[in-house]
Amino acid sequence: MTQLEFAGLAWAGSLFAGFLGSLAGLGGGVVIVPMLVLGFHVDVHYAVGASLISVIGTSAGAQAAHGREGFSNTRIGLFLEIATTMGAICGALLSTSTPTKWIAIIFGVVLLYSASSSMRPKKQAAANRSPDALATKLRLVGNYPDGGKLVRYSARRVPLGFGLMFGAGTLSGLLGIGSGAVKVLAMDEAMQIPFKVSTATSNFMIGVTAAASAGVYLSRGYINPAVAMPVTIGVLVGSLLGARFLVKARVKSVRIIFAIVIALLGAEMIFNGLTGKLS
Amino acid sequence: MNSMEAGQLSDTAIHRRMTAALRLLTAVAGMVILAGGILLLVRHGNAVTGFHTFTGEPTSLRLVSQIVVGALQGHALPLVQFGILLLIATPVIRVLFVGIGYVVERDWLYVAVAVIVLAVLGSSLIGHKL
Numbered sequence: 317m318t319q320l321e322f323a324g325l326a327w328a329g330s331l332f333a334g335f336l337g338s339l340a341g342l343g344g345g346v347v348i349v350p351m352l353v354l355g356f357h358v359d360v361h362y363a364v365g366a367s368l369i370s371v372i373g374t375s376a377g378a379q380a381a382h383g384r385e386g387f388s389n390t391r392i393g394l395f396l397e398i399a400t401t402m403g404a405i406c407g408a409l410l411s412t413s414t415p416t417k418w419i420a421i422i423f424g425v426v427l428l429y430s431a432s433s434s435m436r437p438k439k440q441a442a443a444n445r446s447p448d449a450l451a452t453k454l455r456l457v458g459n460y461p462d463g464g465k466l467v468r469y470s471a472r473r474v475p476l477g478f479g480l481m482f483g484a485g486t487l488s489g490l491l492g493i494g495s496g497a498v499k500v501l502a503m504d505e506a507m508q509i510p511f512k513v514s515t516a517t518s519n520f521m522i523g524v525t526a527a528a529s530a531g532v533y534l535s536r537g538y539i540n541p542a543v544a545m546p547v548t549i550g551v552l553v554g555s556l557l558g559a560r561f562l563v564k565a566r567v568k569s570v571r572i573i574f575a576i577v578i579a580l581l582g583a584e585m586i587f588n589g590l591t592g593k594l595s
Numbered sequence: 596m597n598s599m600e601a602g603q604l605s606d607t608a609i610h611r612r613m614t615a616a617l618r619l620l621t622a623v624a625g626m627v628i629l630a631g632g633i634l635l636l637v638r639h640g641n642a643v644t645g646f647h648t649f650t651g652e653p654t655s656l657r658l659v660s661q662i663v664v665g666a667l668q669g670h671a672l673p674l675v676q677f678g679i680l681l682l683i684a685t686p687v688i689r690v691l692f693v694g695i696g697y698v699v700e701r702d703w704l705y706v707a708v709a710v711i712v713l714a715v716l717g718s719s720l721i722g723h724k725l
Contacts, residue, residue, distance in 0.1 A: 319635065398715070541673075541675035
């Protein structure tokens, strides 16, 4: 394959991935690595590096397009970024010594989890309960408008959420994804933050987490500009188009199709990892 | 309650400036990556490539100082890498802005949180020059 052919095909694939990912609300990052590894036979480390850069691009692009973060809670986001950035560096350092086979298998499991979690209906966390002592001390509280009135909320189980966020960061650094699904799990389920707030805060955190691991990848020579260039531009343009399209119509069917696609990719990554086709 | 409202007020003022600056930086980063990409394809578009085997990038594409030098000399790959560096810088600058916002609010606990996050981010780029 010539440089031009690779760039053109990877660009088109990434554009499509970014577009669908943004419509489905999962980010294009999750399908970039399987696409590069399974479709273009790119080495997993280069694929993960390129995907990380595209994740930063999507996150920055989405924020530029929306101009505001909706109901995001900056204090909760910043506080948890201590955990995600430290985890991200650990994940990035681990990826050097982790065999390709295992990266593929872990990646597959995370894809299957993301697919199932994207299909689960989001339940509203119970509000107006007595505030959590540690969360109050750290000011991890806030309020958001719901049905015309302000609902107060307070984070709970802060140490558990912090620990899960470290895990989310590690996965992000190891696999080159935004790991939004794990972040939302930590904030929704563990810390019981209302999902409107957790989703917006997670978007705010993804770029910072990815930047921490991207720094390690770059300084270790895992970022190949010839791979990252078409992928980043493709995902960036695709997700901006998706965000524009999303304003007109929020399509549930796209979400279902995307969940099926990432579940299939997850299964294929696990299969290829187990049979040793990727090493 | 009063301090919270004041906090939200400075949040929005800082926020507008932050959003504008970050939007510009993202656009510039995208343009630099695109320019480097076009240069690469014009010069080496017909070269046969494969990324199946991991070799690791040379120091000219790994160290910030060498990337900047290469980009200034108009080499295609360092130019792409420089755009990527700008993109990596966007969220870092964002944390910096948020931290400055807390200095204005005199919320020292969160100034400290922002400093920790910035230190971790900084260590990722500087601490691993293998």
